[in-house]
Protein backbone atom coordinates (compact mmCIF):
# COMPACT_ATOMS: atom_id res chain seq x y z
CA UNK A 1 0.00 0.00 0.00
CA UNK A 2 2.80 2.34 1.00
CA UNK A 3 4.77 1.48 -2.11
CA UNK A 4 1.80 1.95 -4.36
CA UNK A 5 1.05 5.41 -3.08
CA UNK A 6 4.69 6.40 -3.44
CA UNK A 7 4.62 5.22 -7.03
CA UNK A 8 1.45 7.13 -7.75
CA UNK A 9 3.14 10.27 -6.52
CA UNK A 10 6.00 10.00 -8.98
CA UNK A 11 4.49 11.85 -11.93
CA UNK A 12 3.50 14.62 -9.55
CA UNK A 13 7.03 14.89 -8.28
CA UNK A 14 8.54 15.29 -11.68
CA UNK A 15 6.06 18.00 -12.49
CA UNK A 16 7.11 19.88 -9.38
CA UNK A 17 9.64 22.61 -9.75
CA UNK A 18 11.49 24.48 -7.10
CA UNK A 19 11.19 28.04 -6.02
CA UNK A 20 13.62 29.66 -8.41
CA UNK A 21 11.65 28.58 -11.43
CA UNK A 22 8.64 30.59 -10.39
CA UNK A 23 10.51 33.66 -11.45
CA UNK A 24 13.34 35.71 -10.16
CA UNK A 25 13.45 35.98 -6.42
CA UNK A 26 13.45 39.71 -5.78
CA UNK A 27 16.15 40.88 -3.41
CA UNK A 28 13.56 42.72 -1.35
CA UNK A 29 11.48 39.65 -0.57
CA UNK A 30 13.16 39.27 2.78
CA UNK A 31 12.03 42.09 5.01
CA UNK A 32 13.64 41.52 8.36
CA UNK A 33 13.58 44.91 10.03
CA UNK A 34 10.87 46.85 8.28
CA UNK A 35 8.09 47.62 10.70
CA UNK A 36 5.63 49.02 8.17
CA UNK A 37 3.43 46.73 6.10
CA UNK A 38 5.10 45.43 2.95
CA UNK A 39 3.36 43.76 0.10
CA UNK A 40 4.67 40.19 -0.23
CA UNK A 41 2.85 39.34 -3.46
CA UNK A 42 3.39 41.44 -6.59
CA UNK A 43 -0.01 40.73 -8.15
CA UNK A 44 1.59 39.46 -11.35
CA UNK A 45 3.54 36.27 -10.79
CA UNK A 46 4.62 33.92 -8.04
CA UNK A 47 8.01 35.52 -7.41
CA UNK A 48 8.98 34.88 -3.83
CA UNK A 49 6.64 31.91 -3.41
CA UNK A 50 7.20 28.18 -3.88
CA UNK A 51 4.81 25.28 -4.25
CA UNK A 52 3.57 22.69 -6.69
CA UNK A 53 3.23 24.57 -9.97
CA UNK A 54 0.40 22.44 -11.22
CA UNK A 55 -1.86 23.85 -8.53
CA UNK A 56 -0.80 27.49 -8.18
CA UNK A 57 -0.98 30.40 -10.59
CA UNK A 58 -1.86 34.09 -10.68
CA UNK A 59 -5.26 35.13 -11.93
CA UNK A 60 -6.76 38.63 -11.95
CA UNK A 61 -4.14 39.97 -9.57
CA UNK A 62 -4.62 37.17 -7.05
CA UNK A 63 -2.75 34.01 -6.16
CA UNK A 64 -4.98 31.26 -7.46
CA UNK A 65 -4.83 27.72 -6.10
CA UNK A 66 -6.93 24.99 -7.62
CA UNK A 67 -7.46 21.26 -7.44
CA UNK A 68 -9.86 19.48 -9.76
CA UNK A 69 -11.37 16.01 -10.02
CA UNK A 70 -8.75 15.11 -12.61
CA UNK A 71 -5.92 16.84 -10.79
CA UNK A 72 -6.45 16.30 -7.06
CA UNK A 73 -3.80 16.58 -4.38
CA UNK A 74 -3.15 13.44 -2.33
CA UNK A 75 -2.33 15.42 0.77
CA UNK A 76 -2.62 19.03 1.91
CA UNK A 77 -0.14 21.08 -0.07
CA UNK A 78 1.09 24.63 0.43
CA UNK A 79 2.43 27.64 -1.39
CA UNK A 80 5.33 28.71 0.80
CA UNK A 81 6.54 32.29 1.13
CA UNK A 82 10.27 32.41 0.49
CA UNK A 83 10.98 35.57 2.48
CA UNK A 84 12.20 33.77 5.58
CA UNK A 85 10.69 33.05 8.96
CA UNK A 86 7.97 35.09 10.58
CA UNK A 87 8.25 35.49 14.36
CA UNK A 88 6.35 38.45 15.83
CA UNK A 89 4.32 39.88 12.98
CA UNK A 90 1.04 41.10 11.56
CA UNK A 91 -0.23 39.59 8.33
CA UNK A 92 -3.15 40.70 6.19
CA UNK A 93 -4.66 39.25 3.03
CA UNK A 94 -7.96 39.22 1.19
CA UNK A 95 -9.13 35.70 0.55
CA UNK A 96 -12.01 33.78 -0.95
CA UNK A 97 -12.39 30.05 -1.46
CA UNK A 98 -14.84 27.43 -2.64
CA UNK A 99 -15.30 23.67 -2.54
CA UNK A 100 -13.22 22.95 0.52
CA UNK A 101 -11.34 24.72 3.28
CA UNK A 102 -8.05 26.56 3.07
CA UNK A 103 -5.88 28.42 5.53
CA UNK A 104 -2.74 30.42 6.20
CA UNK A 105 0.12 28.70 7.99
CA UNK A 106 2.53 30.74 10.10
CA UNK A 107 5.36 30.02 12.54
CA UNK A 108 5.36 26.68 10.70
CA UNK A 109 7.84 24.27 9.16
CA UNK A 110 8.09 22.09 6.08
CA UNK A 111 8.01 18.43 6.86
CA UNK A 112 8.30 15.13 5.04
CA UNK A 113 9.32 15.14 1.40
CA UNK A 114 10.17 18.76 0.45
CA UNK A 115 8.58 18.28 -2.98
CA UNK A 116 5.20 17.69 -1.35
CA UNK A 117 5.21 21.15 0.20
CA UNK A 118 3.61 19.66 3.30
CA UNK A 119 3.61 21.97 6.31
CA UNK A 120 3.26 21.56 10.05
CA UNK A 121 2.36 24.30 12.51
CA UNK A 122 -0.23 26.99 13.30
CA UNK A 123 -2.92 27.67 10.75
CA UNK A 124 -5.46 30.46 10.56
CA UNK A 125 -8.16 28.17 9.23
CA UNK A 126 -10.37 29.39 6.43
CA UNK A 127 -13.30 27.10 6.68
CA UNK A 128 -16.86 27.35 5.33
CA UNK A 129 -18.33 26.19 8.67
CA UNK A 130 -19.16 29.28 10.74
CA UNK A 131 -17.70 27.83 13.95
CA UNK A 132 -14.39 27.08 12.20
CA UNK A 133 -13.96 30.22 10.06
CA UNK A 134 -10.84 31.93 11.38
CA UNK A 135 -10.13 29.38 14.09
CA UNK A 136 -6.69 28.12 15.04
CA UNK A 137 -5.90 24.69 13.69
CA UNK A 138 -2.48 23.19 14.39
CA UNK A 139 -1.86 21.41 11.09
CA UNK A 140 -0.24 17.97 11.37
CA UNK A 141 0.33 18.79 15.00
CA UNK A 142 -2.24 19.56 17.70
CA UNK A 143 -5.49 19.75 15.70
CA UNK A 144 -8.08 22.33 16.74
CA UNK A 145 -6.62 24.52 19.48
CA UNK A 146 -9.12 27.39 19.49
CA UNK A 147 -12.43 27.57 17.68
CA UNK A 148 -14.01 30.73 16.40
CA UNK A 149 -15.34 32.95 19.21
CA UNK A 150 -12.97 31.38 21.72
CA UNK A 151 -10.29 32.90 23.84
CA UNK A 152 -8.02 30.06 24.80
CA UNK A 153 -5.05 29.76 27.12
CA UNK A 154 -2.85 26.70 26.70
CA UNK A 155 -0.96 26.00 29.91
CA UNK A 156 2.51 24.59 30.41
CA UNK A 157 0.78 21.21 30.62
CA UNK A 158 -0.17 21.65 26.95
CA UNK A 159 -3.89 21.63 27.69
CA UNK A 160 -6.10 24.26 26.06
CA UNK A 161 -8.60 26.05 28.30
CA UNK A 162 -11.36 28.23 26.98
CA UNK A 163 -11.21 31.32 29.17
CA UNK A 164 -13.55 33.65 27.36
CA UNK A 165 -15.42 34.69 24.26
CA UNK A 166 -14.28 36.89 21.44
CA UNK A 167 -15.79 38.32 18.30
CA UNK A 168 -19.32 38.79 17.28
CA UNK A 169 -21.72 35.88 17.00
CA UNK A 170 -23.85 37.85 14.54
CA UNK A 171 -20.97 38.23 12.08
CA UNK A 172 -21.83 36.19 8.98
CA UNK A 173 -18.92 35.07 6.84
CA UNK A 174 -19.25 33.68 3.36
CA UNK A 175 -16.36 31.58 2.01
CA UNK A 176 -16.95 32.48 -1.64
CA UNK A 177 -16.85 36.23 -0.99
CA UNK A 178 -13.72 38.28 -0.40
CA UNK A 179 -12.91 38.47 3.30
CA UNK A 180 -9.91 40.08 4.90
CA UNK A 181 -7.88 37.83 7.17
CA UNK A 182 -5.56 39.34 9.79
CA UNK A 183 -3.08 37.34 11.85
CA UNK A 184 -1.22 38.95 14.72
CA UNK A 185 1.41 36.97 16.58
CA UNK A 186 3.47 38.42 19.41
CA UNK A 187 5.31 36.19 21.86
CA UNK A 188 2.85 33.64 23.18
CA UNK A 189 -0.20 35.59 21.94
CA UNK A 190 -1.80 34.84 18.57
CA UNK A 191 -4.95 36.54 17.34
CA UNK A 192 -6.93 35.97 14.16
CA UNK A 193 -9.42 38.43 12.73
CA UNK A 194 -11.74 38.33 9.77
CA UNK A 195 -12.94 41.68 8.43
CA UNK A 196 -11.54 43.38 11.51
CA UNK A 197 -13.44 41.19 13.99
CA UNK A 198 -11.46 38.85 16.21
CA UNK A 199 -12.27 35.21 15.48
CA UNK A 200 -9.97 33.63 18.05
CA UNK A 201 -7.43 34.73 20.62
CA UNK A 202 -4.80 32.28 21.84
CA UNK A 203 -2.16 32.46 24.54
CA UNK A 204 0.06 29.48 23.89
CA UNK A 205 2.32 28.21 26.64
CA UNK A 206 2.47 24.68 25.22
CA UNK A 207 5.92 23.18 25.88
CA UNK A 208 6.38 22.77 22.12
CA UNK A 209 4.87 26.12 21.16
CA UNK A 210 6.61 27.63 18.15
CA UNK A 211 7.54 31.30 18.09
CA UNK A 212 8.79 31.51 14.52
CA UNK A 213 8.69 29.68 11.23
CA UNK A 214 7.47 29.84 7.66
CA UNK A 215 4.36 31.38 6.18
CA UNK A 216 2.31 29.36 3.67
CA UNK A 217 -1.07 29.16 1.92
CA UNK A 218 -3.10 25.96 1.90
CA UNK A 219 -4.75 23.81 -0.73
CA UNK A 220 -6.71 21.07 0.94
CA UNK A 221 -6.82 17.46 -0.14
CA UNK A 222 -10.22 15.92 -0.86
CA UNK A 223 -12.99 17.67 -2.77
CA UNK A 224 -11.95 19.87 -5.74
CA UNK A 225 -11.44 23.42 -4.57
CA UNK A 226 -10.22 26.88 -5.41
CA UNK A 227 -8.68 29.53 -3.23
CA UNK A 228 -7.59 33.07 -4.04
CA UNK A 229 -5.37 35.42 -2.05
CA UNK A 230 -4.67 39.07 -2.86
CA UNK A 231 -3.40 42.24 -1.21
CA UNK A 232 -1.05 40.13 0.89
CA UNK A 233 0.84 42.27 3.37
CA UNK A 234 3.20 41.57 6.21
CA UNK A 235 4.92 43.62 8.86
CA UNK A 236 7.35 42.35 11.44
CA UNK A 237 6.73 43.53 14.96
CA UNK A 238 9.09 44.48 17.77
CA UNK A 239 9.02 46.13 21.17
CA UNK A 240 6.41 48.84 21.67
CA UNK A 241 5.02 48.29 18.16
CA UNK A 242 4.33 44.68 19.05
CA UNK A 243 2.57 45.68 22.24
CA UNK A 244 0.58 48.34 20.45
CA UNK A 245 -0.50 45.87 17.77
CA UNK A 246 -1.89 43.49 20.39
CA UNK A 247 -3.45 46.35 22.34
CA UNK A 248 -5.12 47.70 19.23
CA UNK A 249 -7.01 44.47 18.69
CA UNK A 250 -7.70 43.71 22.33
CA UNK A 251 -8.91 47.31 22.79
CA UNK A 252 -6.61 48.05 25.65
CA UNK A 253 -5.15 51.02 23.85
CA UNK A 254 -5.41 54.36 25.55
CA UNK A 255 -5.22 53.00 29.06
CA UNK A 256 -3.83 55.48 31.52
CA UNK A 257 -2.27 54.45 34.82
CA UNK A 258 -5.33 55.89 36.51
CA UNK A 259 -7.67 53.65 34.53
CA UNK A 260 -5.41 50.71 35.14
CA UNK A 261 -5.40 51.31 38.87
CA UNK A 262 -9.18 51.45 38.95
CA UNK A 263 -9.28 48.31 36.84
CA UNK A 264 -7.00 46.31 39.11
CA UNK A 265 -8.80 47.59 42.18
CA UNK A 266 -11.94 46.11 40.68
CA UNK A 267 -10.23 42.72 40.54
CA UNK A 268 -9.43 42.93 44.24
CA UNK A 269 -13.09 43.49 44.95
CA UNK A 270 -14.40 41.13 42.30
CA UNK A 271 -12.62 38.21 43.90
CA UNK A 272 -15.14 38.72 46.69
CA UNK A 273 -18.33 40.39 45.81
CA UNK A 274 -19.78 37.75 43.57
CA UNK A 275 -18.53 34.92 45.73
CA UNK A 276 -17.96 31.43 44.49
CA UNK A 277 -14.72 29.66 43.86
CA UNK A 278 -15.25 29.18 40.13
CA UNK A 279 -15.96 32.84 39.49
CA UNK A 280 -12.83 33.81 41.37
CA UNK A 281 -10.85 31.60 39.00
CA UNK A 282 -12.28 33.31 35.93
CA UNK A 283 -11.42 36.64 37.49
CA UNK A 284 -7.90 35.40 38.10
CA UNK A 285 -7.54 34.43 34.42
CA UNK A 286 -8.64 37.86 33.25
CA UNK A 287 -6.39 39.61 35.73
CA UNK A 288 -3.30 37.55 34.85
CA UNK A 289 -3.90 38.33 31.27
CA UNK A 290 -4.32 42.03 31.91
CA UNK A 291 -1.04 42.05 33.81
CA UNK A 292 0.70 40.19 30.99
CA UNK A 293 -0.35 42.89 28.53
CA UNK A 294 1.33 45.66 30.52
CA UNK A 295 4.66 47.11 29.45
CA UNK A 296 7.60 47.06 31.87
CA UNK A 297 7.16 50.78 32.53
CA UNK A 298 3.48 50.31 33.26
CA UNK A 299 4.26 47.42 35.58
CA UNK A 300 6.67 49.64 37.46
CA UNK A 301 4.24 52.48 37.96
CA UNK A 302 1.44 50.11 38.95
CA UNK A 303 3.67 48.11 41.28
CA UNK A 304 1.71 48.89 44.41
CA UNK A 305 -1.71 47.85 43.17
CA UNK A 306 -0.34 44.77 41.42
CA UNK A 307 1.25 43.55 44.65
CA UNK A 308 -2.07 43.59 46.52
CA UNK A 309 -3.75 40.25 46.97
CA UNK A 310 -7.51 39.96 47.34
CA UNK A 311 -8.73 38.81 50.72
CA UNK A 312 -10.92 35.96 49.71
CA UNK A 313 -13.98 34.68 51.46
CA UNK A 314 -16.07 31.69 50.54
CA UNK A 315 -19.40 32.11 48.77
CA UNK A 316 -21.28 31.37 51.95
CA UNK A 317 -19.32 33.90 53.95
CA UNK A 318 -20.12 36.46 51.29
CA UNK A 319 -23.79 35.64 51.44
CA UNK A 320 -23.49 35.97 55.20
CA UNK A 321 -21.97 39.43 54.98
CA UNK A 322 -24.89 40.86 53.04
CA UNK A 323 -27.66 38.98 54.78
CA UNK A 324 -25.99 39.07 58.20
CA UNK A 325 -28.33 38.91 61.15
CA UNK A 326 -31.37 37.95 59.09
CA UNK A 327 -33.51 35.01 60.00
CA UNK A 328 -34.52 32.43 57.41
CA UNK A 329 -37.88 32.33 55.71
CA UNK A 330 -38.90 29.07 54.03
CA UNK A 331 -40.63 30.74 51.08
CA UNK A 332 -43.22 28.63 49.32
CA UNK A 333 -43.68 28.66 45.59
CA UNK A 334 -47.37 29.58 45.91
CA UNK A 335 -46.71 32.59 48.04
CA UNK A 336 -44.00 34.01 45.80
CA UNK A 337 -45.78 33.10 42.59
CA UNK A 338 -48.88 34.92 43.85
CA UNK A 339 -46.73 37.99 44.57
CA UNK A 340 -45.29 38.01 41.02
CA UNK A 341 -48.79 38.10 39.59
CA UNK A 342 -49.59 41.46 41.13
CA UNK A 343 -46.25 42.94 42.09
CA UNK A 344 -43.92 42.72 39.10
CA UNK A 345 -44.06 46.47 38.54
CA UNK A 346 -42.01 49.44 39.66
CA UNK A 347 -39.30 47.02 40.65
CA UNK A 348 -35.77 48.14 41.55
CA UNK A 349 -33.34 47.16 38.79
CA UNK A 350 -30.16 47.79 40.75
CA UNK A 351 -31.42 45.85 43.72
CA UNK A 352 -32.34 42.96 41.43
CA UNK A 353 -28.81 42.85 40.13
CA UNK A 354 -27.48 43.12 43.66
CA UNK A 355 -29.58 40.13 44.72
CA UNK A 356 -28.38 38.13 41.71
CA UNK A 357 -24.84 38.67 42.96
CA UNK A 358 -25.58 38.35 46.67
CA UNK A 359 -27.62 35.18 46.15
CA UNK A 360 -24.57 33.52 44.63
CA UNK A 361 -26.18 33.16 41.20
CA UNK A 362 -23.15 34.71 39.44
CA UNK A 363 -20.94 32.05 40.94
CA UNK A 364 -22.43 29.38 38.69
CA UNK A 365 -24.42 31.23 36.03
CA UNK A 366 -23.43 33.54 33.27
CA UNK A 367 -25.57 36.60 32.74
CA UNK A 368 -24.72 39.08 30.02
CA UNK A 369 -21.23 37.63 29.66
CA UNK A 370 -20.37 37.72 33.33
CA UNK A 371 -20.23 35.02 35.92
CA UNK A 372 -19.43 31.35 36.21
CA UNK A 373 -20.20 28.54 33.81
CA UNK A 374 -21.10 25.58 35.95
CA UNK A 375 -24.80 26.26 35.31
CA UNK A 376 -26.73 27.40 32.23
CA UNK A 377 -26.38 30.95 30.92
CA UNK A 378 -29.39 32.79 32.32
CA UNK A 379 -29.35 35.86 30.05
CA UNK A 380 -32.35 34.60 28.08
CA UNK A 381 -33.94 32.51 30.86
CA UNK A 382 -36.63 35.18 31.24
CA UNK A 383 -37.74 34.55 27.68
CA UNK A 384 -37.89 30.80 28.19
CA UNK A 385 -39.53 30.68 31.61
CA UNK A 386 -42.43 32.45 33.29
CA UNK A 387 -41.89 34.13 36.65
CA UNK A 388 -43.60 31.14 38.25
CA UNK A 389 -41.26 28.67 36.58
CA UNK A 390 -38.16 30.69 37.45
CA UNK A 391 -39.21 30.69 41.10
CA UNK A 392 -39.86 26.97 40.88
CA UNK A 393 -36.36 26.34 39.48
CA UNK A 394 -34.73 28.14 42.39
CA UNK A 395 -36.98 26.78 45.14
CA UNK A 396 -36.99 23.20 43.79
CA UNK A 397 -33.76 22.88 41.79
CA UNK A 398 -34.09 19.12 41.47
CA UNK A 399 -37.67 19.05 40.16
CA UNK A 400 -36.62 19.63 36.56
CA UNK A 401 -32.92 19.28 35.93
CA UNK A 402 -31.44 20.67 32.75
CA UNK A 403 -29.75 17.49 31.55
CA UNK A 404 -26.84 19.35 30.05
CA UNK A 405 -25.88 20.17 33.62
CA UNK A 406 -26.99 17.06 35.47
CA UNK A 407 -24.49 15.30 37.60
CA UNK A 408 -23.72 11.76 36.46
CA UNK A 409 -21.98 8.87 38.15
CA UNK A 410 -19.95 6.59 35.95
CA UNK A 411 -18.65 3.19 36.86
CA UNK A 412 -15.94 1.81 34.61
CA UNK A 413 -14.83 -1.76 33.87
CA UNK A 414 -11.96 -1.49 36.28
CA UNK A 415 -14.37 -0.64 39.08
CA UNK A 416 -13.65 3.06 39.33
CA UNK A 417 -16.45 5.50 40.03
CA UNK A 418 -16.47 9.15 38.93
CA UNK A 419 -19.15 11.71 39.65
CA UNK A 420 -19.42 15.06 37.95
CA UNK A 421 -21.09 17.08 35.23
CA UNK A 422 -20.60 16.10 31.59
CA UNK A 423 -18.62 18.84 29.90
CA UNK A 424 -17.71 17.04 26.73
CA UNK A 425 -19.00 14.04 24.90
CA UNK A 426 -17.54 12.53 21.74
CA UNK A 427 -18.04 9.18 20.08
CA UNK A 428 -15.36 7.58 22.20
CA UNK A 429 -14.81 9.87 25.15
CA UNK A 430 -16.75 11.36 28.02
CA UNK A 431 -15.29 14.26 30.00
CA UNK A 432 -16.58 15.07 33.46
CA UNK A 433 -15.99 18.15 35.56
CA UNK A 434 -15.70 16.54 38.98
CA UNK A 435 -15.63 19.67 41.13
CA UNK A 436 -18.20 22.34 40.39
CA UNK A 437 -16.17 24.94 42.20
CA UNK A 438 -13.23 24.34 39.87
CA UNK A 439 -13.93 24.14 36.11
CA UNK A 440 -10.46 22.71 35.55
CA UNK A 441 -10.92 19.57 37.60
CA UNK A 442 -11.74 17.07 34.85
CA UNK A 443 -11.52 13.38 34.13
CA UNK A 444 -11.61 11.80 30.68
CA UNK A 445 -13.29 8.42 30.43
CA UNK A 446 -13.04 6.06 27.50
CA UNK A 447 -16.70 5.37 26.62
CA UNK A 448 -15.93 1.75 25.73
CA UNK A 449 -14.93 1.10 29.33
CA UNK A 450 -18.19 2.39 30.88
CA UNK A 451 -20.12 -0.33 32.70
CA UNK A 452 -22.83 1.83 34.15
CA UNK A 453 -23.90 5.43 33.91
CA UNK A 454 -26.33 6.87 36.44
CA UNK A 455 -27.84 10.31 36.00
CA UNK A 456 -28.21 12.00 39.37
CA UNK A 457 -31.68 13.05 40.47
CA UNK A 458 -30.25 15.90 42.49
CA UNK A 459 -29.44 19.22 40.86
CA UNK A 460 -25.96 20.64 41.41
CA UNK A 461 -27.77 23.90 42.28
CA UNK A 462 -28.18 24.36 46.05
CA UNK A 463 -31.61 24.77 47.66
CA UNK A 464 -32.66 27.59 49.97
CA UNK A 465 -31.02 30.41 48.01
CA UNK A 466 -34.04 32.68 48.63
CA UNK A 467 -34.29 31.94 52.32
CA UNK A 468 -32.55 35.02 53.57
CA UNK A 469 -34.08 37.43 51.07
CA UNK A 470 -37.20 39.51 51.64
CA UNK A 471 -40.17 39.14 49.32
CA UNK A 472 -39.34 42.48 47.66
CA UNK A 473 -35.75 41.44 47.11
CA UNK A 474 -36.88 38.20 45.46
CA UNK A 475 -39.28 40.12 43.22
CA UNK A 476 -36.50 42.52 42.21
CA UNK A 477 -34.31 39.53 41.39
CA UNK A 478 -37.03 37.87 39.31
CA UNK A 479 -37.70 41.14 37.48
CA UNK A 480 -33.98 41.45 36.80
CA UNK A 481 -33.84 37.89 35.41
CA UNK A 482 -36.89 38.35 33.19
CA UNK A 483 -35.60 41.69 31.86
CA UNK A 484 -32.43 39.96 30.64
CA UNK A 485 -30.54 42.77 32.40
CA UNK A 486 -32.35 45.61 30.66
CA UNK A 487 -32.95 48.55 33.05
CA UNK A 488 -35.58 49.96 30.64
CA UNK A 489 -37.73 46.84 30.91
CA UNK A 490 -41.39 47.54 31.74
CA UNK A 491 -41.14 46.02 35.24
CA UNK A 492 -38.81 48.85 36.26
CA UNK A 493 -40.98 51.69 34.99
CA UNK A 494 -41.85 54.08 37.80
Ligand code: HEC
Nearest residue numbers: 359360361364374375376393397401402405459460461465
Ligand atom coordinates in the same frame (compact mmCIF):
# COMPACT_ATOMS: atom_id res chain seq x y z
C1 HEC B 1 -23.60 26.07 42.88
C2 HEC B 1 -24.02 26.52 41.59
C3 HEC B 1 -25.33 27.29 41.42
C4 HEC B 1 -25.77 28.40 42.09
C5 HEC B 1 -25.12 29.13 43.25
C6 HEC B 1 -27.02 28.76 41.47
N1 HEC B 1 -27.32 27.90 40.47
FE1 HEC B 1 -28.96 27.93 39.27
N2 HEC B 1 -28.37 26.21 38.39
C7 HEC B 1 -27.19 25.56 38.61
C8 HEC B 1 -27.11 24.40 37.74
C9 HEC B 1 -25.94 23.42 37.67
C10 HEC B 1 -28.30 24.39 36.98
C11 HEC B 1 -28.72 23.34 35.93
C12 HEC B 1 -29.30 22.12 36.55
C13 HEC B 1 -30.73 22.27 36.89
O1 HEC B 1 -31.51 22.58 35.98
O2 HEC B 1 -31.09 22.10 38.05
C14 HEC B 1 -29.08 25.54 37.41
C15 HEC B 1 -30.31 25.89 36.89
C16 HEC B 1 -30.95 27.08 37.12
C17 HEC B 1 -32.11 27.55 36.41
C18 HEC B 1 -32.79 26.82 35.25
C19 HEC B 1 -32.12 27.30 33.99
C20 HEC B 1 -32.31 26.46 32.76
O3 HEC B 1 -31.99 26.98 31.68
O4 HEC B 1 -32.71 25.30 32.86
C21 HEC B 1 -32.45 28.77 36.91
C22 HEC B 1 -33.58 29.67 36.47
C23 HEC B 1 -31.48 29.07 37.95
N3 HEC B 1 -30.59 28.03 38.05
C24 HEC B 1 -31.49 30.24 38.69
C25 HEC B 1 -30.59 30.50 39.71
C26 HEC B 1 -30.63 31.69 40.53
C27 HEC B 1 -31.64 32.83 40.37
C28 HEC B 1 -29.59 31.59 41.40
C29 HEC B 1 -29.23 32.57 42.52
C30 HEC B 1 -30.27 32.84 43.47
C31 HEC B 1 -28.89 30.34 41.14
N4 HEC B 1 -29.52 29.71 40.10
C32 HEC B 1 -27.77 29.88 41.83
C33 HEC B 1 -26.21 25.92 39.51
C34 HEC B 1 -26.31 26.97 40.40
